[in-house]
Amino acid sequence: MMHGKALTPLELYKVLEKSNCQRCMLPSCLAFAAAVVAGQKSLDDCPFLSEEVKDTLSVTLQKRSLAEPRQAEFMEKLLQEVKQIDLAAVASRIGATYGNGVLSVRSMGKEFHVNSQGQVRSECHIIPWVQAPLLSYICYPTHQAITGRWISFRELKGGIDWQGLFASRCETPLRKLADAQPELLGDIVDLFQGKEVEGFDADIALVLHPLPHLPILICYQVADGDLQSKLTILFDECCGTNLHIKSIYTLCAGLIKMFEQIARNHFGNN
Numbered sequence: 001m002m003h004g005k006a007l008t009p010l011e012l013y014k015v016l017e018k019s020n021c022q023r024c025m026l027p028s029c030l031a032f033a034a035a036v037v038a039g040q041k042s043l044d045d046c047p048f049l050s051e052e053v054k055d056t057l058s059v060t061l062q063k064r065s066l067a068e069p070r071q072a073e074f075m076e077k078l079l080q081e082v083k084q085i086d087l088a089a090v091a092s093r094i095g096a097t098y099g100n101g102v103l104s105v106r107s108m109g110k111e112f113h114v115n116s117q118g119q120v121r122s123e124c125h126i127i128p129w130v131q132a133p134l135l136s137y138i139c140y141p142t143h144q145a146i147t148g149r150w151i152s153f154r155e156l157k158g159g160i161d162w163q164g165l166f167a168s169r170c171e172t173p174l175r176k177l178a179d180a181q182p183e184l185l186g187d188i189v190d191l192f193q194g195k196e197v198e199g200f201d202a203d204i205a206l207v208l209h210p211l212p213h214l215p216i217l218i219c220y221q222v223a224d225g226d227l228q229s230k231l232t233i234l235f236d237e238c239c240g241t242n243l244h245i246k247s248i249y250t251l252c253a254g255l256i257k258m259f260e261q262i263a264r265n266h267f268g269n270n
């Protein structure tokens with residue numbers, strides 16, 4: 001039905017129950033199909049889709065996102081914005097350092113260096129999903145220090161619109177990875193200078209810093225009897241002030257992809 005092309009609402013509708021039962025909190029299966037394709041609902045919101053069907057559909061939905069036509073345009077705009085920024089002046093405000101014409105920003109424990117032309121270099125492999133949110137973070141007009149208060153993705157400014165996509169591309173895949181390889185979360189702490197924290201309703205709670213003033217908290221609860229495992233990604237309240245919701249989503253989706261790669265390399269997952 002869908003070979004390499006972006007999934008359409010009609011294609012998704014064809015595999016739904018078509019009972020219009022409204023358990024997804026939408027009036028009909030067709031409305032649900034449209035909302036999933038628009039990134040406003042997750043496949044997990046329909047309880048009648050099997051894991052197998054969801055896995056197949058997720059791949060097609062990802063192709064849609066990767067094919068975002070305006071990505072190159074967006075990057076060009078960002079580069080122009082960085083050229084207008086006084087990197088020395090923004091450094092301390094955004095939790096970075098400046099020297100010799102270069103801004104150094106830490107992401108997940110690794111240093112990324114940005115020059116006045118917006119060129120990014122690092123000791124680690126540069127991948128596009130880091131570059132765009134990093135430059136957006138540098139240019140973002142508002143900034144707030146870390147508050148220590150954790151909120152859900154949907155509570156961030158604009159989060160409701162991206163919640164479905166965030167759940168299906170970030171929380172669900174990471175939960176599945178943790179289910180298959182519980183030691184992965186410990187490895188993430190070691191590899192990316194994360195910190196295990198206490199006091200949350202979770203078996204494992206860890207804090208990571210994808211950007212200096214953008215801490216995220218991953219809470220994972222293992223399955224217990226009939227209760228399914230649970231994984232939630234929370235954000236410091238400042239995140240919504242320091243980066244646009246779309247960039248926050250891109251950053252998290254990129255992180256999860258990297259974790260999937262690590263799981264494949266370390267544990268031989270598929």
Ligand code: SF4
Pocket residue numbers: 016017018019020021022023024025026027028029030032033045046047048
């Ligand atoms: S929960 Fe599933 S079957 Fe029920 S209305 Fe929503 S999409 Fe249709």
